[in-house]
Amino acid sequence: MINPLFDRTALVQSGLLDLPWAAAFREAPIGLIDVGARWGPSEIFQAAPEVFDVLAFEPDPREADILEREIGPGGGWAGFRVHRGALGAGTGTGALHLLSKANNSSLLPVNRHFTSRYAFRGFELERVLEVPLRALDDVLAEDGHGSAAEIIKIDVQGAEIEILKGARRTLAERAVCVICEVAFFPFYEGMPLCADVVRFMTDAGFSLYGLLDAQNRSTKRLDKSRFRARERLCHADAVFLRDPLDHPDGLGSTAVRQAQVLMVAAILLGYLDLALELADAGALPEAERAPFADAIRRLAAVEPAAVVADAETLAARVRAAPADAMLETARMVDRLRDFQTVHDVPRRD
Template sequence: MPADTDPFVVGATGRRLYVDPDDERAHQLVRNDGTLTPGSNRLWDAVLALQPWDVVVDIGANYGEMVLGASIPADARIICFEPSPRVLPYLRRSITESGLPIDLREVAVGAAVTEASFVMDTVWSGRSGLADTHRTDSEHALEAVVVPVRTLDSELALSEGDAVCVKVDVEGAEFDVLEGARALTASSRPWAIMMEVLHMDPFEKARLAADYRMHVMDRRTGDLVVVPPASADVLTELLAGEWLHSQDAVLTSREAA
């Protein structure tokens, strides 16, 4: 459990992020002022600025650095999903001290309402995920627990016209999250989903570009650039450009301008 002596970092927004002193990722966060992936944070800020979102969702919140370190519309409803019992005590404390009205849901998000094995990396918390889809190159010991799983569609009680912005970082379960969000992504409401694609193979990225309007960020300008539907080989060549931040992609509907 968190203690008064536990480490924390104060991010750009002035909010404290409490972290597990036994987690190497936590120590990296402290050393880097609460930001491990500046490009991802920059992209997240750009997505949040696309329009005045009514609902902002963080799936795979970890210590909360993305949601607590960003400028979110003051009247937006904020929902965080995090199932890991190793980081939840610290995330709860950070949210409580932030004073933000964040709805923390201690469940995983996937393709169906169920229970599933969740494997926790005992050294680097950011490499934890649902066992069936877990991807990691880590040689660290994994610790498994059973966690509740919900779909995004089952968890979002949306009003007509609500605009929804979602961040997804789930270490391999991205397509399951999308499967469980079909009602959201098929709707005419404004929506955007930012997800990590770094570990996806070229065919998976090609699938995203075919099924959605997919964007990546121009590092030089911060603008979002549309990734056209293309073969896996063509997409691999395109995303290899040094001028692109290709760790994450932003998905919107094909009809979105």
């Protein structure tokens, strides 16, 4: 799960949601497709639920019932609908392998070689359920979901390429942001790897902007509390953006709404420099750019005292339990690793 840069309170206090461009999304909400919606939309979108009209895909009937009962009526979303079924490259049926840890369930069988090698937990098969498959392009064309799929989140444990193949038209005509889990070794049978997804999305006109919440695995022959070593990349959430500023003509023929939806995605995902860059390139009228930049700075500001407090808390924990010093330090690094690097910032001394 992607580590949010800020929460709902911070977004409200920044004043971003009070600006005219943001208020307009309350009248015409952003279409968010959530594929693999178990437990509800990602936390990053919960910072501003009122600007999202969510179409959630969930093939497990029990989970679909929970989503409709617990999230649909009172989640604060501009809209929330559940599509009962799975997505694929076309129309058909699939075998949903329901595993002991529900969010590990997949349309692909588990690759026991890798789950055994790395001692994965929660991958025990409980039952197999036959589920209907449809292409996202067909669902949106036939069911008339308006502006759906401006932002797409996919977390399906190995079926990513098949879903993307069934969404070619949607990717070309609607989507400006795709967040897709990618794997670096096949812990499901026949699982596409990160390189396959990146190649597909690059061909579709998207740029890989980041690998967030990267998870590593090892065989744990060395105790992490006492030894330092590197581990193998396992999986991450890949962020793909249709960035018009990658091209010399800038926004060019990009519609204002598309640019502003991309700006929303950039803000919620933490790519704040990109949000400012889009605003200056014409995504916002000139008169709105300064208030927008001020709000972004309020949102992103970090008080030095808060950083000192974090460091002092870490130091206190290390002093209290020296044997856990490496683990406590690593946990702080884990919390911060998805944010900006500072190797290009000269030291003051």
